[in-house]
Amino acid sequence: MSKYYEHQNRNKRGSKSKIGFYAAFAICLVAVCMAVYSTYNTVINPTAKLSTTPTDAQQVNQAVTGVTVTVPSPTISFEEPTEALPEITLPTAVSDEAAEPTTEDTTYSDDALQTMLSADLSLSYPVAGGKVVRPYSKDSVYFKTLNVWKPHLGTDFAADLGDNVLAMCGGEVTKVTDDKLFGKTVEISVNNAVCVYSGLGDIKVSQGDRVEKGDVIGSVGTVPFESDSENHIHAAVKVNGSYADPLNFIGNEE
Incomplete structure (x- = not known):
């Protein structure tokens, strides 16, 4: 009788060991599948994690409308001279004395x-x-x-x-x-x-x-x-x- 119960106990321990192995194997398999899926999803659909860009942001190279920019017109001012320009005297070839001959008048x-x-x-x-x-x-x-x-x-x-x-x-x-x-x-x-x-x-x-x-x-x-x-x-x-x-x-x- 004692041998019979001992044999039964061995069978029960073996069954439990098998159940634990298969449960651990199943859990590992699920974990691997989830990791593979996550990696695949990231590669195939990269915008899923880049969803932080505001939806109302202006696209690059898209014309901006509704904004008016005013550029000030350049102004040029001229200051009039405060001093009068010097009077220019053209030189003459001879003096006033030489302009009229000394021995010939104009009569x-x-x-x-x-x-x-x-x-x-x-x-x-x-x-x-x-x-x-x-x-x-x-x-x-x-x-x-x-x-x-x-x-x-x-x-x-x-x-x-x-x-x-x-x-x-x-x-x-x-x-x-x-x-x-x-x-x-x-x-x-x-x-x-x-x-x-x-x-x-x-x-x-x-x-x-x-x-x-x-x-x-x-x-x-x-x-x-x-x-x-x-x-x-x-x-x-x-x-x-x-x-x-x-x-x-x-x-x-x-």
């Missing part, structure tokens, strides 16, 4: 015919050839050397340096000067007229001498204020103190 006759009739005067050319470089003009003309505009109250006759300068009329030598603008100058007076020769080189007469028409009174030199022109002699005529065109009296036979 001239408005009526050439009246001047001619008031003078019993007949002149010849002061140099051979009689070519005119610059004519007489009571209107202002441009003088390049001085960089000024002024009347040209004489007639310029072309000649080479050293050529003889001849008396245009007979008369008395009343003045011999050396002017800074006109150069060496001789004046010969007859009745109410004065003949002026400027730009001489050598002077062969003296004040007080008497000359005849055609006499040599000097040689051709230079006229400082007309040095830009070709070589010439500057001849002027004054009748009753007023300048007149020398050409009006050349060839006017007595």
Whole structure:
């Protein structure tokens, strides 16, 4: 009997051991299945754990509406100068003193015919050839050397340096000067007229001498204020103190 009960007890313990093994195996299998499912679910549906993004958040690259941005317009201000601009004075080529010749004033006759009739005067050319470089003009003309505009109250006759300068009329030598603008100058007076020769080189007469028409009174030199022109002699005529065109009296036979 004792052996029988002992055998039964062994069978019961074996059955319990088998039941415990299968229960533990089942629990492990369930745990493995749950782990596999969880991993699979995470890989297949990753957005399941990223559900923290607010549903009303604006998508990237989606245009934003309902927002108005005001950009201020730039403003530029200018401050006016508090001090007056300096006055600009343009330089002149010569001084006021040099602008007007010292031996020639600006008095001239408005009526050439009246001047001619008031003078019993007949002149010849002061140099051979009689070519005119610059004519007489009571209107202002441009003088390049001085960089000024002024009347040209004489007639310029072309000649080479050293050529003889001849008396245009007979008369008395009343003045011999050396002017800074006109150069060496001789004046010969007859009745109410004065003949002026400027730009001489050598002077062969003296004040007080008497000359005849055609006499040599000097040689051709230079006229400082007309040095830009070709070589010439500057001849002027004054009748009753007023300048007149020398050409009006050349060839006017007595």
